[in-house]
Amino acid sequence: MELTSDEQILMVNGQSFFGMGELPQKEVPRIQMLDGGTGLNFEQLFGDLMDKAGHAQKGTSVFRRVLENFYQPDLLDTRDELELYNWLRDQLRLLIPEMTAPGCYPPGMMLGATWDPETVYQVGQALGHEARAYGIHVLLGTPNINLHRDLRAGRLFEGYSEDPYLIAMLAPELVRGVQSQGVAANVKHFAANNQETNRQGINEIIPERALYELYLPGFEACVNADCATVMAAYNQINGVPCTENNWLLTELLRDEWGFDGLVMSDWGAVYHTAGAINAGCDVNMPGPVSSEPLQRALEDGTLEPEKLAVSAERAARLARKYALPAAAHIDREMTDRAAYKAAAEGIVMLRNHPFTVGSDAKCCPLPASAKIALTGTLNGELLVCGEGSAGVHTDRNTNLFEELRKHFADVRTGLYDEADTVIYVLSVPGQEGNDRKTLSICREEQMKMSKLASYAAQNSLRSVLIVNASGPVTEWTIGNWNAAFWVSLPGMQGAAAIADILCGKVNPSGRLPLTIPYSEDDMPTFLNFPGDGMNVTYGEGIFVGYRYYATRYHCNPDADYAAAYFGYGLSYTTFEVRSLRVESGNIANGLELAAEVENTGDTAGKTVVQVYVHDPLSALTKPVCELCAFRKVYVGPHQTVTVHMHVDRRAFESWDPDRHEWTLEDGEYVLNATVEDANAIDWHDTAGVLLHYDGESPYSWGENTSIKEIYENPVLKAALLRFITDHGLPWENILTTYQYTAMDSIGKVLNSMNCSDKAYAEFIDTLRQMRCLKK
Template sequence: MKIKEMETEKLISLLCGDQFMNTKALPEYDIPSLEMSDGPMGLRYQKKDKDSLGINRSEPATCLPAGVAVAASWNPDVAEQVGTIIGSEAAAYGVDLVLGPAVNLERNPLCGRNVEYLSEDPLLAGRLGGAYIRGVQSQQVGACIKHFAANNQETEREYLNVICEEDVLRDLYLKAFEIAIREGKPAAVMTSLSKINGTYCAENRWLFDILRKEWGFDGLVMTDWFGLDDRVKSAEAGLDLEMPGTDGKSTAYMVEQWKQGRLDEHVIRERAECIIRNARKWKIPKTKKTEEERELLLKENHEKVCAAAEEAIVLLKNKEDILPQQQGRKLAVIGEYAREPLFQAEGSGKVEGAGKEDAWECAEKWNGADNTPFAMGYRRNNAGSEAEQQKLRDEAVKTAADADAVLFFLAMDFGFEGEGNDRVQYELPEYQVALLKEIAAVNSNVIAVVMNGGAVAMPWADEVKAILECFYGGQGIGRAIVKVISGEVNPSGHMPVSVPAFREQIISDENFAEQTEQVTYREGMFMGYRGYETKKIPVQFPFGFGLSYTTFEITECSVEQEKITDCEKTVLRGKIKNTGSRKGAQVVQLYVKNPRAWKARPARELRDFQKIILEAGEEKEFVFSISRELFELYDERVDERTVPQGMYGLELGFSVQDIRAAQKIEVTPVFPVPRQIQGWDKTERLLETKAGEQIFEELYRKITEKAGGIFAQRLKEEKNVREMLLSQPIRIVHLMIWNEMTDSELIAILEKVNQELYHDYREKMRSLEKK
């Protein structure tokens, strides 16, 4: 039976999920059910007692590096590999749709869900999010990108109203989604629980129009779990699917609304057709694997996830080249997190890990048991009595004093961050930091290993020789850490977020996670490094920063054309050389330094990047494409992306603060955005539009017929009245006939003329796009 012949009640029944993790099936119409499972840090597949918060047990799965750790690799291949891992395990259980990735920006380091998110920058988040999606979907499993949009805090998330200007939304918070959706083409999009500018995301027509009409998305749009306020408004706005199922209550309500004429049948059919189309597309026949086959798959994926973790580690400090460590030296390993690494979060990020690499055991295998003593030092979350805690501290200090170097593990304690709650502190737990200082007092060769979701303050950095930032590195992080400290792996991670020195430096902190139902993004475009660079705030570790065991130089940098229009393209060419003695990888980051424009812009913004592997002494060429996308911004005057004219800087560096080479390029728009016509403009500007021409002719007629007072005398003396009027400000011309036209009428005229002015501009731009 064709969809158009289906009963309306049947179509309505499809608009709500069936049970907790499925869409509704109608076998008699050949409409299958899609089975879903949580991600993105690993498959959280539950055979029974399904939930969305990680409360009940799930089946064993590979625990992946968290989103922020994947982003620290600055490598789309790593993101795609991670997506492939979760996609393969989803397919093994017959899962059709994985709920991930999450590409919301890390607006504030204290957001509890930063562990799942990728970066504070939309390009890095979007590009790696797109790669993750491609990896998942290469396994014939759909990916559901989330949370659309501006889900940047957990506090009051169900009621929160995010107040944010449209240009900031489009150029930052939506941009990450746009890039990931265009590059990854996900099966589905999940909406955020909150409101944006007063309207719930699940019933926000403006958001859905951008998603479908501007970006061309034709997949499924669904709610977050229980993330619906008004089902009718949501359907009318463009939402397809409510999740989870409601035991028929939502369907009954929708049927009633339809029968009473409050819900148009066209809307019902449009939403249902989208669900049917995508259910059939993504219900790809899969052969569920046996338990033995799944165990073999988990072993294969474990090796892959260990390799991914290696690229995610960021070397933040390496004083006196203490790393890599020499084999055979006495290396004390201290901290419970060396044995129980922090590699997963709460809520949808919680995974029943299928394996775990113990950092101490891995260190023992490499360095020998006699050379690698271990001391607990502390219990997670500072568990135990004061006497027990003191005993552990004393043992750790004694172990450290007898060693050549110390590998000390610190972490943001389990439960401090994750879905449902934001962090209350920027610093690591005090009991861990206090022990670190005690150990540094008896051993000057301390290597700090840090595990966390969002960025953390490191005021103790001067007391240690080296710092490894590991984030939530997945189940293979223990092995990866030892490979890095031994020198088997040369660290190549770079920071996907900024690390302010202390909480007071965090630009967004004054309007974040307050116990209120509204938050205003007052920092606008100046979030993260965009703000720190523009306002010259000295952070502890800048965006894009990461050290290596070797050194690199950019030896050449040139741009083919120094002047282009916004419709032309050129290329930036350069060469990078490994000037050290080890093989290594470096991320070449392209930043655009913005000229002054009609509105304030960040000093510089990331616009492209490449991760390049080089043997010792090797030199390679790299090329960046230069086009309008690098310079454009959303211009609310014309509701289009435009390019301000000016001299731009093309800056190549190894972090936002470490610029190694630069070129300038002058960009001129083919059609500059016309300046808004205002009352003090010369009247001749009315002739820029047809409506303005007609208005001027009417003004001319009225003035020549009815002008009085001093204006009447002047008109008699003027030989060319028309030219005289055109040279006068619009307001002066208006005064000549003030009794014939009110101020409100003048304002309405200017609004009409400006609407046509910008409509004409948009038509010109669209004609260029077609060419």
């Protein structure tokens, strides 16, 4: 049914903090949204319930107390607290009579560490299932895929990786999983929302090539997975707010990528209401939003009526499809299983050394007879989630102390005389709204950890460090510990998963989705974060994370730049990869690869085969290596399996900022595969294959080849000299051009020398025939 202009305005303006408008007379129900990339956010749900009821306690200290103790009401003290608790409990029962608490799931950084699309899909299913149970129609932040540009970013834990290919292979599975349950996924924050400092309005000066190669691929992949909604970010990109960026929201997202869903703003990210609608931002959140600015804009002509109509229809279409009734039931077994699998697949073993000198026996797995002293930042308990939109209140979290007691003879909190094993949990929180000032841990904790590790070494105790952090930390003295595990923020089943790994029930198989530097000033973004006032320059360009470290290492292999690189992770067994080969296809149309992976140890386990592409000599500046394929695979002890992988044409392409297009350069490419404790730095020491692309490219030798390139290539220079001599042309012109304007093309120079058309064509043809020598 056609909507009136007033109805259209109602539909494009949020009507409550997490609710869209409804038009019962036009069969358009209300859409209820909620943050939920790591589980349902009760603070938001309770707040919206109170908004709709006009409840006076929203945002008060009473509300905070009830929220924090909702699953421990005995801790509530005052009459106001108990009254609010009872009211909220009754509201929840109307949605889900069984009152099952929402689950807390690992955030994007942990899902990135799984390197396993199926695991991510199962988490998406669980999230969608729980959202549907509570009557949530759009689950915000499913996924949050902003790239790990700088490790100090406050919401780093919500993003998946520093690598765009890994993001593009994993994040769409969360979309598919959520939407399989009849709930609309929401991909955020579009685009390049990489910091919290001055996030509302910060102007990010980003090179075009970095945008296309790093910051956009994950979003494009989620669009290809048919995501229902996209959230436009707070920031500006090169001077234009994302919510008012016609190139971003219409030309790229809709016209080029084919997105036909709904674009909503981040909460408070619309700075000019009419400009946002005109650019393609369909819904202004949060509500309630006054209708007056858009009514005035219609009257004065600054709001395009057809744009308003299209946005309103998108909002109505979303509501008609996804505003389904609450399912009112949560399958705890299924959802717990998904949370456990994500933690078990994503925990990374960083170190596993013998705990006594001269012994070959590794520290982990720990024997059942171990007597464990559990301690750490929070007395040995785990942080399971971050704060802000990703915060989850639940009574379903597993407890590390209790989980360890299921497997080991004696577990106590704090050091005790009979202990033969020390486990230290280093916890570092992260939150929306604030970037971390440093990657360093406080001096007090450094000293405490150092003393404990030294005590363990002096007394021949096993020592295990568990890094339970919202992002990488430096100065963690990892080398002082026999074993170390990266558990990130592992969700409600994290304690169960790490306990099962420590006892050997589960063989660790996670791989780092980011690089952990020795020092924050080693990061490529160190001097360009968080910017100067309201501007930040992405001066590192495409050299983010391992792309930067691997390229530096390639130039100086005697140096080391990080404590642990992207792709790194250990196992309780060992693996080898051999015989990487192309089974079919070609560079121009995509390749099908195969490789043999052998488990050379006595323990079954999973490994991640990682394939990196290297372009030995390129016209555009490129990183030394880039991830182009991977596959997580289970291999039994002393077994060999064949692994198949696909490499798309895009892996060999680069974005040319002068031509404003993807380009595929002719010449040689090298693919290398690695497994086990490998990482991006080690790509050149592993199974490899040499490929050649003979197609024409913008960089093929021809009339646009520069004098500099020809003069500095001995073979080309000799060919040019012969040509000039044979045709009686002045060589001095070539010398002068090289000295003063070396980037002039050979075509331009030959024309300036009055070279005949026949001779010109002869030399250009010679160049094209010689391009096989280019690499």
